[in-house]
Amino acid sequence: MKILITGANGMLAKEVREKFAEGNELTLTDVKDLDITNEKNVFEFITNLKPEWIINCAAFTAVDKAEECYDLADKINGDGPTNLAKAAKAAGSKLVHISTDYVFGGDLSLDKDYKEDDPKKPVTVYGKTKLHGEEGITKNLDEYYIFRTAWLYGIGGNNFVKTMTKLGTTHDEINVVCDQHGSPTYAKDLTEIIYQAINKKIPFGIYNATNEGYTTWYDFTKEILAEQNIKCKVNPVTTEQYIEMMKVTQAKRPYNSQMSKEKLKSVGINVPEWKDGLKRYLEEAKQNEE
Numbered sequence: 001m002k003i004l005i006t007g008a009n010g011m012l013a014k015e016v017r018e019k020f021a022e023g024n025e026l027t028l029t030d031v032k033d034l035d036i037t038n039e040k041n042v043f044e045f046i047t048n049l050k051p052e053w054i055i056n057c058a059a060f061t062a063v064d065k066a067e068e069c070y071d072l073a074d075k076i077n078g079d080g081p082t083n084l085a086k087a088a089k090a091a092g093s094k095l096v097h098i099s100t101d102y103v104f105g106g107d108l109s110l111d112k113d114y115k116e117d118d119p120k121k122p123v124t125v126y127g128k129t130k131l132h133g134e135e136g137i138t139k140n141l142d143e144y145y146i147f148r149t150a151w152l153y154g155i156g157g158n159n160f161v162k163t164m165t166k167l168g169t170t171h172d173e174i175n176v177v178c179d180q181h182g183s184p185t186y187a188k189d190l191t192e193i194i195y196q197a198i199n200k201k202i203p204f205g206i207y208n209a210t211n212e213g214y215t216t217w218y219d220f221t222k223e224i225l226a227e228q229n230i231k232c233k234v235n236p237v238t239t240e241q242y243i244e245m246m247k248v249t250q251a252k253r254p255y256n257s258q259m260s261k262e263k264l265k266s267v268g269i270n271v272p273e274w275k276d277g278l279k280r281y282l283e284e285a286k287q288n289e290e
């Protein structure tokens with residue numbers, strides 16, 4: 001298959017490139033080669049190339065920074081996917097796009113999780129711009145998959161697991177937020193979901209796509225350290241306490257990021273547990289060090 005991967009230097013893209021390398025003709029672009037905010041260039045590039053699939057891994061992912069740069073974030077997360085969808089329609093291409101739990105309000109009670117069609121209520125600039133991107137696709141294209149993920153970590157990027165491993169080995173105790181709930185997601189597992197979706201030709205549409213099971217950043221950290229036998233005391237703190245202690249200003253974080261994977265599973269996609277994903281990530285990270 002002829003596949004165009006945009007944002008090809010990013011964390012998720014690195015996994016996607018590896019997974020799809022065999023047996024496919026890949027075209028890899030990042031902002032320097034194809035800026036997805038440039039409507040004219042995107043249209044020309046895609047209608048010339050005519051890929052069967054476009055996998056869009058490009059995004060403005062700095063959630064806190066986005067609060068001060070609405071226009072840029074909206075261009076990349078909103079206009080960019082819209083441009084790709086319009087060009088895909090003209091070229092006869094299908095589109096895979098990655099969205100986020102931040103399109104929801106994040107204030108659902110914890111006995112519930114978000115279903116794909118639940119009302120959208122983004123409260124951050126990042127969330128609003130990512131919702132704009134989703135709408136740009138659904139309005140302009142029929143043949144797409146939008147996978148909403150969360151708490152993503154992968155070998156090829158700076159991520160929470162790396163940060164906590166480093167803090168755990170250099171500190172006797174650390175404070176970690178215990179009142180945000182969601183699903184840590186290994187980029188390799190999200191890539192496998194994308195791969196299976198394309199190969200099994202599951203129905204087009206929007207799917208929640210994280211690892212299975214729910215936890216908090218606090219419990220996730222305890223698991224990260226325990227798996228590596230790192231002795232460090234982990235103190236649970238509330239988001240409010242954390243902001244006060246660290247003297248940081250940050251975009252509002254969702255209290256509840258829990259997203260149901262029933263839709264994905266109902267079309268025959270396997271969704272591994274987050275603890276299982278973490279184990280495999282740590283094994284791979286260790287092998288890369290050796």
Ligand SMILES: NC(=O)c1ccc[n+]([C@@H]2O[C@H](COP(=O)([O-])OP(=O)(O)OC[C@H]3O[C@@H](n4cnc5c(N)ncnc54)[C@H](O)[C@@H]3O)[C@@H](O)[C@H]2O)c1
Pocket residue numbers: 006007008009010011012013029030031032034035036037057058059060061076080098099100101149150151152153157
């Ligand atoms: N990291 C997370 O925790 C998380 C959570 C939920 C959803 N997501 C989504 O998953 C996807 C992948 O995230 P990631 O962490 O791999 O991202 P990343 O930040 O590692 O990579 C993004 C890539 O996009 C490129 N890019 C930026 N602007 C561009 C432009 N105008 N044109 C072309 N390329 C451009 C960057 O150069 C970079 O290589 C994104 O859509 C993100 O919104 C991520």
